[in-house]
Amino acid sequence: MATIPVRIRLDKLFCFHGADESDSEPYMWVIVVTIDGRTITHRPDAPNLDGAPGFVFSPGSHGSVGGPMGIGANRTLPAQLGHVDTTLQPIVINAAGQQVEVPGQLALVAILLEEDMTSDAGAEAAHAKINELIRVELTEAIADIDLDGVGAKILRGMAEGTSAEAVAREYFAQRMTRVVGRLNRYAQDVAVAAIVRALSLPAAIVEASDPDNFQGIVTRFWSQTQLEATTTHQRIDIHEQIWDRGAGRRESSDYNYNLHGQVWQPIEEFWVPVTDTLAPGRWQVTGIQRAGRKPFISTLGGTLPDGTPWAMPKGKVMDAIAAGTHTFFVRGESGREADVHVDENEDNRFFPYLATVSDNDPTNNLSRLPACTVAIRHTRPAP
Numbered sequence: 001m002a003t004i005p006v007r008i009r010l011d012k013l014f015c016f017h018g019a020d021e022s023d024s025e026p027y028m029w030v031i032v033v034t035i036d037g038r039t040i041t042h043r044p045d046a047p048n049l050d051g052a053p054g055f056v057f058s059p060g061s062h063g064s065v066g067g068p069m070g071i072g073a074n075r076t077l078p079a080q081l082g083h084v085d086t087t088l089q090p091i092v093i094n095a096a097g098q099q100v101e102v103p104g105q106l107a108l109v110a111i112l113l114e115e116d117m118t119s120d121a122g123a124e125a126a127h128a129k130i131n132e133l134i135r136v137e138l139t140e141a142i143a144d145i146d147l148d149g150v151g152a153k154i155l156r157g158m159a160e161g162t163s164a165e166a167v168a169r170e171y172f173a174q175r176m177t178r179v180v181g182r183l184n185r186y187a188q189d190v191a192v193a194a195i196v197r198a199l200s201l202p203a204a205i206v207e208a209s210d211p212d213n214f215q216g217i218v219t220r221f222w223s224q225t226q227l228e229a230t231t232t233h234q235r236i237d238i239h240e241q242i243w244d245r246g247a248g249r250r251e252s253s254d255y256n257y258n259l260h261g262q263v264w265q266p267i268e269e270f271w272v273p274v275t276d277t278l279a280p281g282r283w284q285v286t287g288i289q290r291a292g293r294k295p296f297i298s299t300l301g302g303t304l305p306d307g308t309p310w311a312m313p314k315g316k317v318m319d320a321i322a323a324g325t326h327t328f329f330v331r332g333e334s335g336r337e338a339d340v341h342v343d344e345n346e347d348n349r350f351f352p353y354l355a356t357v358s359d360n361d362p363t364n365n366l367s368r369l370p371a372c373t374v375a376i377r378h379t380r381p382a383p
Helices: 120-141 150-159 164-186 189-198 205-208 226-227 314-323
Strands: 006-019 024-036 054-057 073-076 085-087 091-095 096-102 105-114 214-223 236-243 256-264 269-275 281-284 285-293 296-303 309-313 326-331 337-343 353-356 377-383
Touching: 006 024, 006 096, 006 105, 006 285, 024 085, 024 120, 054 085, 054 281, 085 105, 091 150, 091 164, 096 189, 105 120, 105 164, 105 226, 105 236, 105 256, 120 164, 150 164, 164 214, 214 226, 214 236, 214 256, 281 296, 296 314, 309 314, 314 326, 314 337, 314 353
Parallel strands: 281 326
Antiparallel strands: 006 073, 006 085, 006 256, 024 054, 024 105, 091 096, 105 214, 236 256, 269 377, 285 296, 296 309, 326 337, 337 353
8 A cells, every 4th residue: 555645625615504693704723634654653563553643733713714604605715724735654563473554544623613702812722722632632542542452363364364454454443433433522512612612711801701602513534545546536525514413403503504625636547558469379368358238258358478468359369360370268267278269150140259169167268257457547646
């Protein structure tokens, strides 16, 4: 598992209606967390991980979303609020003499508040307190991950035919579930609201009577495995509803927002066809591709001596067999070779087909082969 680039964008905040009757003044704090091999390591057979997560904290409080919002407003969020480019790399676990990689993790925490009479200094004090508490909470959660039994599980899994990497990944995923649960328990509405209220008192008495109000919190986690499947054209959408859950129903809430964004790898993918030209000789067919409504075999494929794949259209294979320059075969489970030949089609003489010679091994049949590789995926950075 290689290091991958990751891009997260919180793009829009839509206000169905805010906490105030006319224009509301929402603001947001955003924290992006990476739990990966850049900052977290594991000593051989150690019971715990070393290091801590990486954190990106958005700046500012009041006005951070770009200004007041009225009913039905759709605000494009400033880049400094929720635009983060980072990377993820696997955490290497060293246990039972094995070195295995487990996927890195990306986390998003977004906290929405309503500006009332808390001073700018008071809001920033609460912001700093929230940042510090989330930093401490997640750092402790990673330090508390118990890897004491992973070595024994790896050995037992390998004895049962499971790869060491699969065992370690499942084990780590279970423990990451606990980390997510711990963050979500901490990041409850009442906890954050209490901090905001407690730290909104640096001066005026009016602050105590009408402090800024907590609106809601969003927490999302993505594994490196999930993000590896994304590209600049295939993104994971972030669509989060923020409203007063204590109201029972969304339409009864005093405020109602939608937070929109996306997370993805900023890469483009392109496919390069494998060679369809073979030197004269004898070639093993290890896969096929089908096409058409029936569908029929359209392509035969295999592997070159250097390990790279080849894929040749059915018609080109037929021409090579007819010319006598190439022979093709399928090897069955018994190890026997069954030659590929051209069969006349009794139903339509203009459409002959490929088959293997008859023998006693039913696995020597083209139709039983898996899909062959016809193109190789490549990637390049996207703007």
